[in-house]
Amino acid sequence: MTRQPAVPPARTKNLEQRRRSRLPALLATTALVGTAFAVLPAGSASASSHREAPLVAGTPKLDATDTYAFVSPDKPDTVTILGNFQPFEEPSGGPNFYPWSDDAKYDINIDNNGDAKADITYEFTFRSAYQDRKSFLYNTGAVTSLTDPDLNFRQTYSVRRIDADGRSKLLRKADAAPSDVGAASMPDYGALRDGAVQPVAGGGHVFAGQADDPFFLDLRIFDLLYGGNLSEVGNDTLHGYNVNTLGIQIPKSQLTAGGDPVIGVWTSVLTENSKGRQVSVSRLGSPLVNEAVLPVKEKDVWNASVPSGDAQFGKYVLDPEVPKLVQSIYGIPAPATPRNDLAQVFLTGVPGLTQPKKVTPSEELRLNTAVAPSATPNRLGVLKGDLAGFPNGRRLGDDVVDISLQALEGALLPGHAAAVDGLGDGVDANDKAFGTTFPYVALPWSGSVTRPGPQGATSFLTGARPTGSGSPAGGLGEPVALGSLGLLALLGAGVAVRRRRTALPA
Structure with a gap:
């Protein structure tokens, strides 16, 4: 199955360009970021994809932050895929708060045959409306439902599935959950969240709305690796911030093809350029790639590229910058290059677990849908024998920083130092408990309280x-x-x- 016949030529070309750069860059990213963190004591952390490239940093509504894909723990016959966007949402940031863009297409892409091309795409588009433009308020009273007249600013969205059979409308004009203005404005935000979960034909569900940012990290790595002397560590930079979340929960049978249970996943955001063509401005599969691995000259190129062309970024993975920087600052020897040991984890998938039957090396978040959810999830996933965790997809609670740094410092190499197996950044969990049902992300931080801090x-x-x-x-x-x-x-x-x-x- 391939998506290309169902997509207009202009968009197909763009999709191909967008898929050229992610995993090799991820190797570079995780090798770069992971190696840095591997040498840091408890309290350090890494960066995901928040404000990672010059162009998208100026258009936060289009900025993808993290992608998650896992077999649904409460519905193991389905797969849940989540895409987060718009980083660093200050909960009290009114009066406009944090809308989705009306001029963008937010895509969740699935490669189900290993060819580094999207065979299935779920496309989300949004429309905005004010009930009363004479008011400056986001809401003019307490909001008790998504159709409450007091919700002055509303957004609806539509979802299309695009595959080899064409385009099918799954949902039209569904209500998106609003930003959580505060307790006085939205006394039962949980009810608003529940109302924004919509069923779709074939047994699935979709969601669009605000949520607590589920990633945990310390972004001060960019101050020369935590101050150059580890004086700046231990602060969860995303504590108390929100993101916008898209989610789909789809039966496995609708995602896999040809008897291969492995799928590759990434999100992308498309907008129209001055020539009227759809172009990609943001792209995200596995964590820790564009933000910390690629040099500035490649960051916008990466966001405009597609997985099938990812070989162009391989040099940054096989010979990453960060281990050299760590060695120069902290005296920790960088692992020998080229880092061929990372190729299976980040480019082709792990044989017998996340590697497709036929594979084109590319950066995708690969998930083996045949692996059942773990009854006792381990935050370190596959490294600790929990085959349902990262890098087999990515669950909300997976500590991708610790996993990546251990792998990047040689945990998969025979005879590696015993100390590598205990490396960690000291940030082991999210600042809020996750939900037990779709969409699983925690409710957003309320705008009526001061943003929590350490x-x-x-x-x-x-x-x-x-x-x-x-x-x-x-x-x-x-x-x-x-x-x-x-x-x-x-x-x-x-x-x-x-x-x-x-x-x-x-």
């Missing part, structure tokens, strides 16, 4: 001050909190006046 959060209502060493002199204090409440009261009064005027006869 030293503790400030109470909005009481003005309580953090007690940790990071507390600013004087803290927030009562005057600030009371002033905030006064602002809310003023806004509430304004809404009440507007409503009363609306009720009066013309």
Whole structure:
């Protein structure tokens, strides 16, 4: 099965270009980032794909951050694929908060025959609407449902499946879950999340909405590997931030082909250029690739490329920059190059587990759908004998930083140093518990509270001050909190006046 006959020539060419660069770059990325982390003590972390390339950093709505693919733990006859977008969403970032782009196509791509081309694509498109453009508010009262008149800004979305048989509309004008403005505006956000999970024909489900960012890491690696002396470690940079999440849960039988249970997955975002052609501006399969491995000159090229052309980035994987940097700063010898030991993990898949029957080396998040979910998941996945974990797909709780750094420092090589097996970054879990049903991601952080930090959060209502060493002199204090409440009261009064005027006869 191949997708190309069902796709217009312009888009097919673009899809081919988009798939040229990911896994070799991933090798470079994970080799680069992983090696760096392998030499760092507990508390260090790595970078995923947040603001990783110059062009997409200026268009955050189009920026893919992470991709996940796993056999659904509560419905093992299905596969769940999640794509996250728009990094570093500050929960209280109103009044516009964090919409999806109306001018983009958000794709979830599946390669089910190993040829590094999309055989199935689930395409999400969005439309925005305001109920009352005379108000500046995202919502004009407490929102209790996705169709509540008080939800001033709404987005709906449609989903199409594109494969060799053509294009089929799975969903039309479904309601996306809004940003979580706060407890007063959305007193039961969980109900709004539940309302945004939609069934599709054939036994699947889809979701679009905001969620807690499930990745955990310390981005201060970019300050010359944590300050050059490990003085900057141990902070989960994404703690308290949200992302926008797309999700599909589809029966395995609709994703696999030819008796091969292995699929390759990646997300991509397409927009129209000045010539009216669809071009890729963001692409993401496995974690830890574009952001920390590729040089600046290649980052935008990577986002515009496709897996079938990934060989062009192989040199950054086989001879990565980071191990050399680590050696120069910390005196840790870099593993010998070329790093051929990483090719199976990141380019072709692991034989007998995630390698397709026929494979074109490429960067995809590969998943063996025949492996049942683990009753006791291990965060280190395959390295610790849990064959349902990364790099066999990626579950939300997989510690991809620790896994990658151990593999990149030689855990798969015979005779490697015993110390390699215990390497880790000290950040072993997400800051929120994940759900037990689709879409599994945790509910977003609410905009009505101060964004949590390592030293503790400030109470909005009481003005309580953090007690940790990071507390600013004087803290927030009562005057600030009371002033905030006064602002809310003023806004509430304004809404009440507007409503009363609306009720009066013309």
